[in-house]
Amino acid sequence: xxxxxxxxxxxxxxxxxPNAKTPQEFQGGTASWWTDLYATGGTLLSHKESIQLxxxxxxxxxxxxxxxxxxxxxxxxxxxxxxEAYAQAMIDDYKEANIHPKFVFPQSFNLPDVLYWISHExxxxxxxxxxxxxxxxxxxxxxxxxxNYAAQGLQIVGPPMWALLTVDGNGQIxxxxxxxxxxxxDLDIITWTIERSGRIxxxxxxxx
Numbered sequence: 730x731x732x733x734x735x736x737x738x739x740x741x742x743x744x745x746x747p748n749a750k751t752p753q754e755f756q757g758g759t760a761s762w763w764t765d766l767y768a769t770g771g772t773l774l775s776h777k778e779s780i781q782l783x784x785x786x787x788x789x790x791x792x793x794x795x796x797x798x799x800x801x802x803x804x805x806x807x808x809x810x811x812x813e814a815y816a817q818a819m820i821d822d823y824k825e826a827n828i829h830p831k832f833v834f835p836q837s838f839n840l841p842d843v844l845y846w847i848s849h850e851x852x853x854x855x856x857x858x859x860x861x862x863x864x865x866x867x868x869x870x871x872x873x874x875x876x877n878y879a880a881q882g883l884q885i886v887g888p889p890m891w892a893l894l895t896v897d898g899n900g901q902i903x904x905x906x907x908x909x910x911x912x913x914x915d916l917d918i919i920t921w922t923i924e925r926s927g928r929i930x931x932x933x934x935x936x937x
Contacts, residue, residue, distance in 0.1 A: 732775055740771030776819070780826045790828065793860070794819050794837040813849075816842045820850045834919070836860050836887060840878075847882040858919055860887040869907045875914035885917045893920060 742765055746758035759765050774782065776792070783790055794816055797805045809815040816837070823833050830852035837843055838860045847854035859878065863869045869892055870878070878886065888907065897903040911918055 736773055736775070738773055740768075740773055742768040777822050777826070780822060780828065784826065784828065790823065790833045791858075792819055792823075792833070792835055794835065794839070794842050796839060812839075812841065813845050816845045817849065820846065820853050823853070830856070834858055834885070838862050843883060844881055854882070855884060857883070858885045858887040859883055860921075861889065861892065863889065863892060866892070866905075866907070870910075872910040872913060875910050875916060879914045879916055883916065885919055886911055887919050887921060890920050893918070 741756060742759050742763065744759045744763065745756065746754050749755035749757070759768075780790065805812055805815045809818055819835065823830075830850075833853055834856045835843075835846055835853055836858040840859055843854070843857045843859045845854075846857045861869065869888070875886070888911075893905055893908045894902055895905040908918065
């Protein structure tokens with residue numbers, strides 16, 4: 730899509746029905762623990778436009794460098810030249826808008842993106858967040874892996890909410906081993922703002 734084509738669309742809940750037989754059915758698929766209450770056709774903005782809007786509201790910035798659609802005809806390398814140039818382009822938008830790095834928390838699920846910012850844009854990389862998309866506890870990084878992140882200059886990790894909690898022997902909610910390990914590695918934690926995982930009782934907590 731061109732920017733003009735993108736801006737001709739209306740925003741909707743990020744959900745779909747992969748078994749749909751019509752375009753209308755495909756746009757459904759909202760999970761039972763989400764809501765379409767606010768999916769009323771929001772206005773789409775370019776990244777630069779979003780910066781100006783957020784700036785006018787006096788808020789901070791938490792941009793996520795999205796991964797490419799592997800099925801798309803145009804890939805990141807085609808548009809930007811390389812993944813590194815793509816990561817740089819996002820930061821350049823904030824520099825062009827004269828946004829102070831202390832107000833920006835760039836994020837990515839791709840560790841090389843975060844390490845690129847740390848190395849090439851250290852003022853922004855200082856607050857870069859490495860997002861974790863683990864679905865189950867066994868997919869979370871170990872203490873050694875977290876310490877390795879820190880050794881590479883990473884200062885903030887961004888796990889899903891469920892990764893930070895567990896149930897102790899008395900049946901009480903307690904910090905998870907991951908949360909303890911992250912703090913032991915001297916990493917700050919900024920969990921996902923909106924939880925998109927399934928219900929914690931069904932997917933994380935052990936059943937009796």
